[in-house]
Amino acid sequence: MKKQTRRVAKYEVGRTIGEGTFAKVRFAQNRETGESVAMKVLAKSTILKHRMVDQIKREISIMKIVRHPNIVRLHEVLASRTKVYIILEFVTGGELFDKIVHQGRLLENDCRRYFQQLIDAVAHCHSKGVYHRDLKPENLLLDSYGNLKVSDFGLSALPQQGVELLHTTCGTPNYVAPEVLSNRGYDGSAADVWSCGVILFVLMAGYLPFGETDLPTLYKKINAAEFSCPFWFSSGATSLIHKILDPNPKTE
Incomplete structure (x- = not known):
């Protein structure tokens, strides 16, 4: 049986490429442009439980302010009923x-x-x-x-x-x-x-x-x-x- 590809809005979501304490980062592809992106997925319940609402809002507003070739680019932020998706530039060369x-x-x-x-x-x-x-x-x-x-x-x-x-x-x-x-x-x-x-x-x-x-x-x-x-x-x-x-x- 072929594994069902997950979709979030216009993005096709693939493998997990990173995991933090509060978020998972998944590889995803924009179906309209074919561009690869990194999708940071946060559960709303975790954000609320750890009182991180202000921190997440701040991180997003800061990433909208800083646009520079040597800074990871924020593409957009999406939300579902249970999750927040931060769509970032996919950087391939590792840390x-x-x-x-x-x-x-x-x-x-x-x-x-x-x-x-x-x-x-x-x-x-x-x-x-x-x-x-x-x-x-x-x-x-x-x-x-x-x-x-x-x-x-x-x-x-x-x-x-x-x-x-x-x-x-x-x-x-x-x-x-x-x-x-x-x-x-x-x-x-x-x-x-x-x-x-x-x-x-x-x-x-x-x-x-x-x-x-x-x-x-x-x-x-x-x-x-x-x-x-x-x-x-x-x-x-x-x-x-x-x-x-x-x-x-x-x-x-």
């Missing part, structure tokens, strides 16, 4: 994280290209008043041409009217800026740039600058920006990383 896992450190020229694309995407977000707050290689995808695409705006913030500093501690500990850990409020753009510096280090070294598994020790090292660049880093890269991973967000 940048997997590339580091398989290859170890990357060549400096490749790192430079990825870093430039990452900074372009992040600068675009900041120009729209959007702070990602969870930048890490797992949230950076590669397309079939090897171009970087920033994804997962689930923790992103839009500053409230008149509020300059953000106060929520979020993100992945190893990539988080010292001022985010301090609970004194922080500038979302400076915090994102710190994460970009950690990503550049990881791409070039093949390991984390702050890699302790024990959180108090990890936080102590992040707060003191206690790390050293390996001998194979060029002097330009070493100097750039030291400038970015400066524990004082006020330094120009």
Whole structure:
């Protein structure tokens, strides 16, 4: 018996290509254009149970604001009685994280290209008043041409009217800026740039600058920006990383 193909509106839904805590991502195809897309499927019951309505709304509104060649594109949002479907650009090259896992450190020229694309995407977000707050290689995808695409705006913030500093501690500990850990409020753009510096280090070294598994020790090292660049880093890269991973967000 032929397996019945599932359809959601004009999309033919195929295999599961990713699974998160609250969502499944399925491969789908637009029947009208033949275009492949990634369909993020969320159960409304889960959204309500975990009080995620505002977060999902925010993620969708942010993805509508940020349109950039190095950011995963939001096509549209659909809903049925029980589910919400977020239709996204289908990015075929996997996570940048997997590339580091398989290859170890990357060549400096490749790192430079990825870093430039990452900074372009992040600068675009900041120009729209959007702070990602969870930048890490797992949230950076590669397309079939090897171009970087920033994804997962689930923790992103839009500053409230008149509020300059953000106060929520979020993100992945190893990539988080010292001022985010301090609970004194922080500038979302400076915090994102710190994460970009950690990503550049990881791409070039093949390991984390702050890699302790024990959180108090990890936080102590992040707060003191206690790390050293390996001998194979060029002097330009070493100097750039030291400038970015400066524990004082006020330094120009």
